[in-house]
Amino acid sequence: MSTFGLKKDQPSSTEQHPTRIIIALDLDAFYVAASRKRDPSLNGLPVAIKQKTICATTSYEARAKGVQKLMRIRDAVAKCPELIFVDGEDLSYFRKISTEIFKIVSSMVRDGLVEKLGMDELFCDVTSMVEDRYNEEIAGICPPVKPFGNVLPQRTKHRLEQKKGDLDEFDPLTRKLFIASNLAQTIRERVAEEVGLTSSAGIATSKCLAKLIGNLHKPNQQTVLAPCDPAFATQDTQELIDPFPIRKVNGFGSVTTARMCEVASSTTGVPENTVTPESMTILVARTLFDHTALSEMFGERIATRLHALLHGIDDEPVIKAPDFPAQISIEDSYFGLPFEKVPEQFVKLGDSLLRRLELELMSHPDPRQESEEEKVRKQEAEAEMVEVPLDIFGNPRSTWLRYPLSLRLTTRQGYTNRISRQTRMPVEIFDISVPRIERAKVLMHSCEALFRAVIQFEGNKGMGIHLINLAAIDLSVHRPNQSIGGFFKQPVQARTPVVESRQIIEEPIPETNQIDMAFLMELPEDVRREVAQEYGIELPTEANQSAGSQYEPLSQSSILSTQSSASTMLCSHCGLSMSSWLQHDHERWPDTGLPHKHKDEDMDDLDWDDEDDDVMSI
């Protein structure tokens, strides 16, 4: 191999990135700590954060009495009768505290190289920061630092005790890890000062190792894994992690672990149930499974990762948290919600989802808490001489920074699989001049269409619905012009002369609404495509006729059928004339079926799916 252009001791291009320095930060009993910040009377008491029938998180006082995380309420009360329960089903406050902490830590780490894992864990890649500080030590600008907090492995601890004043005799990597442990302490102190929550940290050369060792000393402590001698680094690390059950390692989930236990007992011939997830340690797994064995069990890709993890190797990079999440979802669980009560839950969840979208995806008028993106947006607007939207007092107005283009409904019947369907997000929800409850009803209609699709696919398992999740996904910078659903709020018979004139006089139709699909479909195909693109209309294709678009309240296939079917009917409620293919949906979903809503018709009265009668048994 040619070394042309490379110095001998530099890594070649085929080698991995240089050794990284990672801090894994974990907030102590996060939900409990946040609840105590909100209500200090909870300090010092055994507390459990309750979600439905389980204790999501428990305070250390409760853990001392044997109340574990994810324990059932009944078991928890049995262990600790004086246990105090705090409702933790609404995550708003926790989310707020989590964001505060994330911002503080991001501001302390170069390039904001901070990854979020859930609401209470952060990974920081401080390689470059530590490198600079190390170079200053070498240059004599700063004195070498001792490690802060707990130190591993033993060999390093012993050497520290032996050579007290000779920090500069340690290996460069070791000294960088020492530096990082001081940085971790500084970060933890800042979080404690500014937010009032304690945390624990692990400092190592990978995310996986940092997290593993960070868990060794909690709460309010930290641990650095700094092998002091390159000759023993691999061995020391391996011996340290070998006793851990693989389940504690980041890539080994319950399914993988169970499979490995299963295979282990069959190949080693030991009786069933003697290889438990607890006893399946890294050492055991590494002894029993080589790369080939893992590959046969899990496939090449996963096997390579798992095999590396068993050897203490983890190349997963720290991925900076994006400005906006990939999805925003709201969910609730039920003990078996009857189908007829589902729509009201759609409204409730839809309202919550809209609140969150407005909170997280819109600019906020208060300049003090203006996001970076909003400032940039305003600067750009200024540069382009585009007007920044102002309210009637001349103050900045809230605007959408991102638009979720899709809406996904996920449900679960019983405790089996989750079933999900998605559709275009109805654009009406972005019009914040409309009361939120009205927009929630628009969401409800979309959800109902999706739910019918779910039930068609899934059937009725006779136990009602146990979970509903509403997710806003596919975030876009660009505001969508219209959805198919919004399109059909438009009068279907708008081109009927007598109706058309009346409607235009009463309520001018926005420009983007002046084309309807039937008209569009009459155009030559090349023109149709151009027009559709201009108005952001999704043209029916073979693919979406049979897939996604059929979940719209009015399906694409129905749209196509208008051209051949000219028969009209009168609505029994309002007498409105419409194509017969619209009648069925119009009577059930007046809002999405046709331009107006029947008077005196509440959502409670909606017989939104009479075909469930024969399948609904509870």
Next chain:
DNA sequence: CTGGGGTCCT
């Protein structure tokens, strides 16, 4: 009577 969220890969 087993939460309420998220991520990425297939």
Next chain:
DNA sequence: AGGACCC
């Protein structure tokens, strides 16, 4: 659309 993983 589902399944694995994470908290």
